[in-house]
Amino acid sequence: MAQPRYRQIASELRDQITSGALREGDRLPTEPQLQERYRASRNTVRDATALLVNEGLVQRVPGRGGGMIVRRRVTLTFHAHRAEMPARPTAETDAWRSEVVAQGYEASQDFSLTIKSLSSDLAERLHVEPDSGAVLRRCVRYVNGQPSSLQDTYYPIDLAEEIRELLSPKDIPQGTTKLLADRGHEQVAYYDEYISRMPTPEETNLLGLQPGTAILLHIRTGYTEHRPIRVSFNIFAGDRNQIVTTHGDTRIIAKFRPAEAPE
Amino acid sequence: MAQPRYRQIASELRDQITSGALREGDRLPTEPQLQERYRASRNTVRDATALLVNEGLVQRVPGRGGGMIVRRRVTLTFHAHRAEMPARPTAETDAWRSEVVAQGYEASQDFSLTIKSLSSDLAERLHVEPDSGAVLRRCVRYVNGQPSSLQDTYYPIDLAEEIRELLSPKDIPQGTTKLLADRGHEQVAYYDEYISRMPTPEETNLLGLQPGTAILLHIRTGYTEHRPIRVSFNIFAGDRNQIVTTHGDTRIIAKFRPAEAPE
DNA sequence: CAGTGGTCTAGACCACGCG
DNA sequence: GCGTGGTCTAGACCACTGG
Structure with a gap:
């Protein structure tokens, strides 16, 4: 495991975005779902998604009905x-x-x-x-x-x-x-x-x-x-x-x- | 306190950089020093410096003799x-x-x-x-x-x-x-x-x-x-x-x- | 109300590299 | 050796907002 946990998680999610499995406007799994799926603590999951946020791929939306959504690019x-x-x-x-x-x-x-x-x-x-x-x-x-x-x-x-x-x-x-x-x-x-x-x-x-x-x-x-x-x-x-x-x-x-x- | 703690800390450090109190190549205080100065947990301090890192202002260098240094811009x-x-x-x-x-x-x-x-x-x-x-x-x-x-x-x-x-x-x-x-x-x-x-x-x-x-x-x-x-x-x-x-x-x-x- | 992310704490162990 | 940041855990309380 040369790669730390949170980078692995980020890579999997990133691949789903770049491959098209997750499209613009789609929602990522919620933080609790990611915790369970990867058996990681919340902070680790957040470290992972923070990478995607800083890459401009994902946007976090607080509140019920919110979540993490794949950003749209209107040029x-x-x-x-x-x-x-x-x-x-x-x-x-x-x-x-x-x-x-x-x-x-x-x-x-x-x-x-x-x-x-x-x-x-x-x-x-x-x-x-x-x-x-x-x-x-x-x-x-x-x-x-x-x-x-x-x-x-x-x-x-x-x-x-x-x-x-x-x-x-x-x-x-x-x-x-x-x-x-x-x-x-x-x-x-x-x-x-x-x-x-x-x-x-x-x-x-x-x-x-x-x-x-x-x-x-x-x-x-x-x-x-x-x-x-x-x-x-x-x-x-x-x-x-x-x-x-x-x-x-x-x-x-x-x-x-x-x-x-x-x- | 409309601003969360980590943003306040980041703002103070950012001001020191943009005002010239901290110059290119200078070191920021270490994480333990910032914890003590701001009476915050390590994660909060790291949230603050993470902002500066993502703004491209600061670079983290691990290891003894490392630290967080103000990035140089050679254009x-x-x-x-x-x-x-x-x-x-x-x-x-x-x-x-x-x-x-x-x-x-x-x-x-x-x-x-x-x-x-x-x-x-x-x-x-x-x-x-x-x-x-x-x-x-x-x-x-x-x-x-x-x-x-x-x-x-x-x-x-x-x-x-x-x-x-x-x-x-x-x-x-x-x-x-x-x-x-x-x-x-x-x-x-x-x-x-x-x-x-x-x-x-x-x-x-x-x-x-x-x-x-x-x-x-x-x-x-x-x-x-x-x-x-x-x-x-x-x-x-x-x-x-x-x-x-x-x-x-x-x-x-x-x-x-x-x-x-x-x- | 219930579920989302936002913020924060207090700890732990690790890899790295200068002295 | 030992102090730096890197990673990770397990919890807590909060603000916001849709149903």
Whole structure:
């Protein structure tokens, strides 16, 4: 028995899930049932199921009629290249909303605005002095009423003073990218970072994440011809989102993936 | 006490980490010390530290001289757009290796080859019949001797029969992208997917992942003018990697991020 | 009310590895 | 050797929620 007891139990249950014997939404045996089946104490059984929870396979639901159920994976696809490319100045919020709707879901957003002092990390990205001011525009995005992703965008304070709409605590109808372009700050280059990590407690709350859910962090820095003018942190709940981009001749891709046709 | 005990303990320790009172590599108090400090049983203390472990903040090291230490985050940056763009037929393996070396680390790889039958998901991506054959070329990539990422690339079997080198169970010096281009299969479009999730047990073993480590999955489908010819699954250990791409006028980005200058 | 998981205790023995 | 975390047991009381 090289493997400890709780790992053996977890493996058996995991195999039942990956093999399809247990499907999405199905219930695992209850803890007392597992205790009896494996002749183990409750803590051992819980150690086993805790592994599955942290792998994102299973969700625990307390209360009568609850239990441990196999998690569902509904994946929303977000096209990072469609929103706000230089040649296609679509509104970024509209881009997200229309993607959601096109995939058959209902979209809504919560918006908020804060004035902040920039951390050294952010100041470096925006190429300004540390502790200089910035406008933080936060947008929590809901799919079918469930929080799905979160966008934090920082603009240097001097830009916001020039373009006062950035200070308005509500959504900008045509999208900020278009607004900035109309006012002579066209973004002509993007620096994109993709990072996978576990959420902070704040992110867990804002996105309503289950234990065992990673986040997909997409950091986009936008540049005009002269300087960086904004950094966006897109935080996606990893169990409900993926990001897609394309390069090269997209007509070929559309031929084999009809859903990718650029409208 | 709305918050349970173990969450309070976890919060205090987490704050010490995020505030900098505990730095990367530092040791947390031992379990007996935490029991005494918080007057809690060992299991409660372990529930608390388990949270930190699953958040990827802390690593447990058994044995005398071990303990619980704040995890280090060494981030390797991988430029998804540099490798194998149509206009820049750099060898993909060389591209990865040179990135690692440029960032001051030592690079090595383990290569293996398998002939497989395609799952329906993969068959769809490659636009061939389900259960048709494919060559799987796997490359486990090490940074400073530590496994860092994993690349699984699938080629349709008919392509491998035309280009026999794909069946050779070793690395292709000039890179497969260049090889395919030289033989009349130039990739002119890419479909990229980015996904964040917890690892499977197999991935955990191959990459030597700690609990609480998510993976960053980058799926790239390459197309010639006529059809998809390969799917690559790049699986990155989330605690040691990020992916970067750029769009638009990269000279501007290079001006503000000198490290991004295209060599 | 009854059954689910959530939290917590107080013990026990073990494997590992530095000193 | 001996202190670290790894595993496991046998209990207890609680909060929640469907029937």
